[in-house]
Amino acid sequence: MSIKTLEIVRKRLEERPEELREARKKGQKVVGWTGYNVPEEIIHALGFIPVRIAVGGDDRLVEVGARYASSKTCVFIREIVGAFAENEDPYIQQTDFLAFDATCLQNYRAAEVIEYFFKKDVVVLAVPRNFAEDDAKTYFVHEANEFTRLLEERAGIALDPARLAESVALYNDIRKTLKSIYTFQAAKDNVISWEEVYDLIQAGELLDKHEYLSLLHQTLAELKERHHNPVIESDDGDSRIFISGSLIPRGDRKLISIINSVGGRIVGDDLWSGILPHLDLDIKEISPAGVALGYLNRTPHAALPYLNLESDRRLKKLHELLSQSKAQGVIYHTLRYCDPFTFKAKETKNVLAKSGIPLLEIHTEYAGSDYEAMKTRVEAFVEMIRIKSESVQEEAA
Amino acid sequence: MGKQLFRYSEENKERFLDSENITFNDGSVVTPEEIWHYLTVEAPVKYPSAFEINLYQGNRGSRDETLPTSLKTRYLGLTFSARMERAKDNGKSIAFIQGGQAVDPYTAADTIALRPGLVNQWNNGLEYGNDINKENLRRKKSKEKAFHDMSFEACQTGGYEHVQAGNLRIDVIAPYTVLRCSDVSYGVEAHRHGPNKDVKLLNVDFPLRNQADKPWAIEYFAKNLRRLVQTLDEVTGRTTTEGDLLQAIKLHNEGRRLGTELAELWWSADIPPTNSDDRASLVSLGNLETHGDVQASLSVLKEAKKFIAERVKNGVKGHAVIDNPKRLFILGSCVGINGSRSEDAGAIVVGRDDQWSHCSSLVEEEGDPYYNLAKTTLEYPYEQGIEKRAQWTIEQIKKSRADGVIFIHNWGCNTQAAISRPIVDIIKRETGIPTYIHERDLHGLRDEQEQNRVNAFIEML
Known part of the structure; x- marks a missing residue:
């Protein structure tokens, strides 16, 4: 199927850890985040580089993680804990601090365990169970404000609404473009597979957001050129x-x-x-x-x-x-x-x-x-x- | 060959008959004579498993015949199922709740609150004549129903097997969600696909992560408590006022105070005044919910305190306790060790963090009762982050003069299992006391493999 931009994405992913290293040398901070309700736009708008902590598939790291977080924790969380224990993951190595949420309680426990054993600074966003209720939303707004305050402390600056608007617009564009690309994988005579789109989505967890958006636009343009009418x-x-x-x-x-x-x-x-x-x-x-x-x-x-x-x-x-x-x-x-x-x-x-x-x-x-x-x-x-x-x-x- | 059953000795009957009546919520009274008759005549026939002399029994809390309140807690335990059935027949409302939470709002709303262990106890008591192995098989079979409809990796199943797949008449499933356990919240949700459409569902949303200092978190939980009371009122048809809640808080504070005083009295003794199981069953009365009847628990608790004080004063040793036993402190939710076998191996259990955390948390009686209750609940030491919880646990370990600590988690209890190591790590570092982490099966008999590990630890101590 060979969409050329995907090759560029793969190459940029290989170069990304070194890029983060260089950015940190220049004083930028990298925030490792995980959790379904972590508002990434706020992290981005404060000038941090957000990278998603999401690794899997390595049974050895799962075993390592179990030594700290028990063998009864889900394998994904165990692997994350294991990855922090070993500290060999190029993205984990580059994190200055972490932002976790408590949507999944095991994610919350991971934050506690990583904080305790590996002395990582972790900001935790609490998430209400009764998410559909109005008072739960009020509570979550307070939590989001507190989360922002804790990030501001670490950034040394206050959140600028104009910067937040830019970040929201950027992320909205990313989401919109991803949705368009996603349609192509499910089409008849598809020129891109679900697997390729899936990898592309996950590349966005690590790459610079502006560059990522530009790569998505490029991908979409290629797709439109090769598949005029995806049905x-x-x-x-x-x-x-x-x-x-x-x-x-x-x-x-x-x-x-x-x-x-x-x-x-x-x-x-x-x-x-x-x-x-x-x-x-x-x-x-x-x-x-x-x-x-x-x-x-x-x-x-x-x-x-x-x-x-x-x-x-x-x-x-x-x-x-x-x-x-x-x-x-x-x-x-x-x-x-x-x-x-x-x-x-x-x-x-x-x-x-x-x-x-x-x-x-x-x-x-x-x-x-x-x-x-x-x-x-x-x-x-x-x-x-x-x-x-x-x-x-x-x-x- | 018939099973060998324990029998209470007639020589202690007279002393027991001199003790006090138990008074229940509905004002009814049971006399010591009636209790004695039940324990010696009726109960061994109905529940031979409870009287079976068996290594795997795990509890000889009823065997201290010279401690009348020990027999009374046994009575309350054995009559539990019948009392719950009777309560339902009389139109009483019953709620399923989480372990580790206080029940003040349920009491205020005239609702019996049953945590998972008590719901199981209600179900277990519905069938008569089983020996310990048959009883265990029956419990496992019942649990399999829930595993089948939910997840075989569940530890707690939110009472599903009894309320949906079984026949317990529970009106409302309304626990403090995610308080120390995530499985209960998934268990509550699972009820939405069950056949019993009459049972009401409510998540009382306990927010996580160092929330006690956040006014908005206290407000949020207070609103959840208000919603809880409204939901309970919808079932009962009554209107619970703030005054009712305040009265319930005062009543439960009395229980909590007495429970705490009893525990501290026990800890103050050079010679353990009871065995492990009697200590646990008496101290846990402080939460007043243990037997599904607040007044009954309170009346036994008051009397127990007098008996324990007398024993401490006179240096009386608890039943089957050896001289200078090694003192164990148990950590973790819904867990325990086989008290009698551990005592045979030379130890005694002197405390637990579970149930004790909320028993030792008094609620402010001045001001908005919902806010006060919410604040205290968010401050439960057991629910705090690793460092804070460990520091509180260390205080309890020191007070109890424990020689060793066992953190137990049930298979599938990832919420507690995940932090078991850091907690014991801090305890070991700061106290030098030996610790170990132990995994067990919630739904089985306490087996040899488990006891081997406990005994090895005791031997090491």
């Missing part, structure tokens, strides 16, 4: 797979490679590490409160409990994305001890079954020992979807 519909013999569930960060491509290896075509996701955080973020007011509420009002993260199944916006969004991508089945990825998603696996399966969409839960960790077992299950699922799709086509014919 999302099934190619013959497609097994269109949607990935949901626990995040799949940089370094973890086990499930994705398995799906590819058995002939499945991924056409969409609602992963925290994928397109989801870039959707529906509507910042109505240029202020820390406005940005924070924009984040809180998006499709909620599964870690935030919602007590009415019928009006659950997370499930509504899943349905909407499934429909848009014309996916035929969902592979629901759950990481070991990732409670926000494992608790909802069966419920999600039952909800989707009412719409005739099959769901396969793959529960895994970063060890390679379950590779073949996963492959057998995924292969059977992909084959089932293909047969079902073919029989529908035959009936239609």
Whole structure:
């Protein structure tokens, strides 16, 4: 498929750690952030360089992390803790301080453990569970203001509303462009794959935001040139797979490679590490409160409990994305001890079954020992979807 | 061959009959004579598992026959299920709550508040005649229902197996969410897909991370408490006033004060005045929610304090406690060790952080009761960040003169497991006391593997 800009993105990622090193020598500070509701625009507007702390796929680091945060913590968090313990990750090495949120309680615990064992300065943003209630929003606004104050202290400057407006505009443009690019991967005769778009989304967690936007525009221009009319519909013999569930960060491509290896075509996701955080973020007011509420009002993260199944916006969004991508089945990825998603696996399966969409839960960790077992299950699922799709086509014919 | 059952000796009956009645919330009274009859005649038939002499029993709290209040807590425990059924028959409202929280607002709203352990206890008591192994099998089977509908990695399942997949008549699931546990909040959410549409759901949103100094966090939690009371009122049909909450706070403060005094009295003794389980069952009365009846708990607690003071004064040693036992302090949520086997190995449990944290937190009685209750709850030592929690724990360890500390977490309890190492790290560094971290299964019998580790630790001490 070979979109040329993607090559540039890969090259720039290789150069990025050195670039951060140089920037720090010149006095700039790097903030490592993680958490679904961390308002990155505020970090950016204060002149910090934001990089997302999201690494996965390394079972050895998971083991290292378990020594500090117990073997009962989810593998993603264990790997992050392990990465801080070893301090060999080029991005972690460059962080001056960290900004974590408490959307997922394990993320919050990671902040505490990293603070204690590795003496890192961590600013934590508390997140209300009752996110849909007005008083929860008021509380979150206070928390966002406090979060901003703590960042201002570290920046040595006050947040300039004009700078915040610039950052919001920049991030809005990034989100808008990403959404346009995302459409191309799900199209018939696609010239870019979901995997490539996924990598591109994650590149934005690390690259300079202005440069990233320019690379996105370049990518979009290339796509438009090569695919004039992207229509999302099934190619013959497609097994269109949607990935949901626990995040799949940089370094973890086990499930994705398995799906590819058995002939499945991924056409969409609602992963925290994928397109989801870039959707529906509507910042109505240029202020820390406005940005924070924009984040809180998006499709909620599964870690935030919602007590009415019928009006659950997370499930509504899943349905909407499934429909848009014309996916035929969902592979629901759950990481070991990732409670926000494992608790909802069966419920999600039952909800989707009412719409005739099959769901396969793959529960895994970063060890390679379950590779073949996963492959057998995924292969059977992909084959089932293909047969079902073919029989529908035959009936239609 | 029949199981060997423990029986109370008639020679202690007279002393027991001289003790006080238990008075319940509804004003009813049970006399020592009635209690004695229940414990010696009815209960061994209904609940042989509770009387079985078995290594895996894990509790011989009922065996100190010369401590009348020990028998009374046993009575309250064994009659729990029947009392809850009766309460429901009489139209009483019952709420599922989180462990580690005070129940003042529930008391104010005339609602019985049951934490997960008590909900399980209610369910366990519904079936009669089981031995300890059958009982254990039944509990596991019941838990499997929840695992099936939620996640097999769950530690707490929010009472799902009883309220949705089972038949307990709980009206409202309304815990302080994420207080020390994340599984309960997912468990509450899981109820939304269950068949029981009548049960009300509410997250009482306890905000995390050093919130006690933030006025907006206190306000937010206070609003959650108001919403809680409104929700409870919707079930009962009554209107709970601020005055009702203040009265409930005063009542619970009395329990907390008595519980704290009892614990400090126990700690002051050179010779342990009770064994591990009796100590735990009496001190935990301070929270007044342990037996689903605030007044009953209070009346036994008041009497217990007198008995313990007498024992401390006279240097009486608790049942089955050896001379100079090694003193263990247990950390972690919803956990404990097999008291009797640990005592056989030469130790005694002198304290826990769980349940004790909120028992030792008195609520201000002047001013807005919602605000005061919210502030105190946000200040619970157990819920603070690593350093602050560890410092409070160290104070308790020193007060209790513990020789060793065990941090236990249940399988799947990632919220506590994640910080177990830093907590014991600080304790070890600042006190020099040996510690170890122990993982166990919440839903099983206390097995050999677990006891081997505990015994090795005791031996090392």
